[in-house]
Amino acid sequence: MSRAVSDTPIRRSSDTSQFKSVGKxxxxxxxxxxxxxxxxYIDDLTFEGCLYGKTVRSTIPRGKIKKITFEPGVPWEEFTVVTAKDIPGKNVVALIEMDQPFLVETEIRHMAEPIALIAHPDKGLVEKALTKVRVEYEELPAIFTIDESLSGRNIQRGRDNVFKKYHIQKGDPAPVFSRPAIVVIEGEYWTxxxxxxxxxxxxVAAVATPDGVTVWGSMQCPFYVQKGLKPLFNLPDDKIRVIYCVTGGGFGGKEEYPTLPAAHAALLSWKAGGRPVKIIxxxxxxxxxxxKRHPCRTRVKTAFAKDGKLLALQVDATMDGGAYLTLSSVVLSRGTLHAFGPYACDHVTIDTRAVFTNSPPYGAFRGFGAPQTIFPLELHMDRAADRLGIEPHELRLKNILHKGDTMATGQKMEDEMDIEGILKKAMTESRYLEKRKSHREHNRTASPVKKGIGLSLFFHGAGFTGSGEVFLDSRAGLEITPAGTVRILTANTEIGQGSFTTHSQIVAEALRIPYEMIEVAPPDTAVVPNSGPTVASRTCMIVGELLRRAADDLRDLLIRSSGLSNNGYGPDEFRRAASAHAEKNGVTRVYAKYKPPAGIHWDDQTYTGSAYGAYAWACYVCDLETDLTTYQVEVKDFVAVQEVGRVIHPVxxxxxxxxxxxxxxxWxxxxxxxxxxxxxxxxxxxxYILxxxxxxxPIRVFFYENPYPNGPYGAKGLGELPMDGPAPAVASAVAFSLGGKFISSIPILPENICEILK
Amino acid sequence: MTAKISFTLNGKPWTGNVHPLKRLLDTLREDAGLTGTKEGCGEGECGACTVFLDGQVVMSCMVPTCQAEGKKVTTIEGLVSDGDLHPMQDCFIQEGGAQCGICTPGMIMAAVAYANDPDSAEDMREALAGNLCRCTGYTRIYESVKKAMEKMSVSEIR
Known part of the structure; x- marks a missing residue:
């Protein structure tokens, strides 16, 4: 199992010598x-007189609560106990739809659903007390799979258990499938x-009184929590304060979810007369x-000409949304808009739906639906290449989008792009062709270890989908400190992705001052403007651009009002001008507001137009071995080549x-x-194996830089991109190692390999 | 039920009245006020709570406090001396080895143990296999550890 740690420098293509901060x-x-x-982090904070909260959760998937008993053996009189009837305002999470309660009132819709809350100053006693809360139920029939949900036999949501549907139509694939001399390939895939x-x-921790609610917590989106808590307490914006603590990873799991524990802690504190309550x-x-990430079943049907030209594409994908809508409609939207891949095709239909089941709601997870539809299409391309007798990279080269082509949504590729160059770079760096040959030869030997190499080609749209950024209406700001330095004001949280740093570099560059002169205000709804959620690969690209514009305005202001030279200045001159301005005018803040880039139009009704302002493009290659004695797969080398606009901070x-x-x-x-x-x-x-x-x-990363005109110094979003490409590359390489036997669902576990070889 | 338990914590004597079976992790965080040691799983799988007990790497969530009696406990806070960062900490900053940072204190402790005794594991991968990181894919962590080991070989290892 032992492997040396190979050198894995990050390589990039552009010259950034004209910059002082960007690219460093x-x-x-x-x-x-x-x-x-x-x-x-939240659990490192101490609060005087703190109570520790725990959540009583359902142990059935669906039913009615008959009775809740607090059994003896616990000093219940010392406890704070909250049920739905203690809620001062509306018992509903304010998200896309108001369908999820904070605490079950009568009907349970999934396992682990919150029913009651208990809190006590003694952490150990709360844990013990949790086992002494007995809930009696009247069970109702539940549904757990996509097929059960769509069977029509147990309708629990609307008329058909379908939360949301999308349809994309370009041309008309149906007649193409009956054309002569074509190759039709169908497949079903599961993620x-x-x-x-x-x-x-x-x-989270919370203090809640009728005068206001304050929440501290591990989270991606403080303003989501604020929005979620307002109806719960019937309080206005300025009475709900949400403060970000250093957050130990999010990946989407702290996008919408923290609103629930935040509300729970606040309800306990409210009931306890304003004592602080922590729920960890x-x-x-x-x-x-x-x-968790939405499971997804996808059917793909393609028609190819014998030479490999893609003539028609039909994708039908169904995601399990769980028991409440939460973000499923937007996750599905992104899945829909990534289902057709970076290929030019005249006849495309994409049909998708998210359905109800009695599972805990599925939610945001890095990639947000896109990995679920990219996996089936890319693996399907490999199966097609196999059937057509064309090398997988050649099949892709025959069909990739070029400048001037249109996507399935009708979006015309206006910007310079070089998908072919990305593909070829990945092939060169991974020695793809050479390895296809040598692995094939190796696999003919008696060795029980078989080798495989596979690639995937894909894109990821950065920022909110369609008109989403317009609706977000984000604002970001900069503040001059009395010391003459500059403080960044955004709601965007540092969750490990480096946003405090990349934002500081962008502002330093725009103000032409050293990076060290920039600080970042910790996101706190009482201090920062709502610059939108920290999701969707938007923080650097969208919010970074707002900060760059705010910095331009701030510099102009200091030139106009405080004698900063228009012809260049050093850090000390900037500091003097800024602190003079702060002294004279008090706290000075400059804000920039989102403006959609010109030429971006999106039609939500027909699902046509520019779904995203910018796309990152990538080709990933996975080289692996499958051991036919243990059925274990070991990835030996991974090459990731991507075009992400400008790289602000290579490391x-x-x-x-x-x-x-x-x-x-x-995954x-x-x-x-x-x-x-x-x-x-x-x-x-x-x-659960990580x-x-x-x-x-070893993961070898290569950046192509092709500055995007509407991103700060050309940057596009990149955070979710790497979630998209590895799974199909792995599945393709596993199939190669097994002599062309494709496994169409992930995860690919040893037992799945054992099964397919039987 | 508590008992008086004493050990050397980051070079200084420490005494507290704690339940002998209280997890060393909780004693460090709650009684000694050192919150740099983190809890990720509570069952010895993730390594976020890694500390040294008499120089040995242990998962402090799996160690009852009474086992530390009379021993030397070193935590992430103990790596800084006179305000100077340990070379491993410095290299995690320079090479981007820390992202969200929650695994970082434990990861650095495991890395320091390996750097101090490279023969303790077959290679860096094996040495760090008990410490999970969800952010980095480990690549920048390797770069950080490699750089630190180069520095440590020319400076005094502590």
């Missing part, structure tokens, strides 16, 4: 606190749920109860790609969420 690798703003153990598995579990999930509760950007690839390798090969009655059973790190150092191959 300054130390992360918060890294000193993190490496010394001084960084304060399983995945746990985000941030190493810091969800956690342990790992088992976090894995049992919180959101941070490389770290995003490397980490995303590892997370996606986990492809190890991370098997075992469901029973709709809920995860293997809720421990002993039985990639360790021993499982993660």
């Amino acid at each position: 690798n300054p130390p992360r703003k918060e890294s000193r606190e993190k490496v010394t153990g001084k960084a304060k 399983g749920p995945q746990e985000q598995l941030y190493i810091e579990p969800n956690g 999930y342990d790992r088992m509760e976090d894995m049992w109860a919180t959101t 941070i950007a490389g770290g995003q790609i490397e980490g995303g690839v590892a997370q996606a390798l986990g 492809a090969l190890y991370e098997n969420v075992v469901l029973k009655q709709g809920v995860m059973q293997n809720t421990q790190l002993t039985n 990639p360790t150092t021993a499982d993660t191959p």
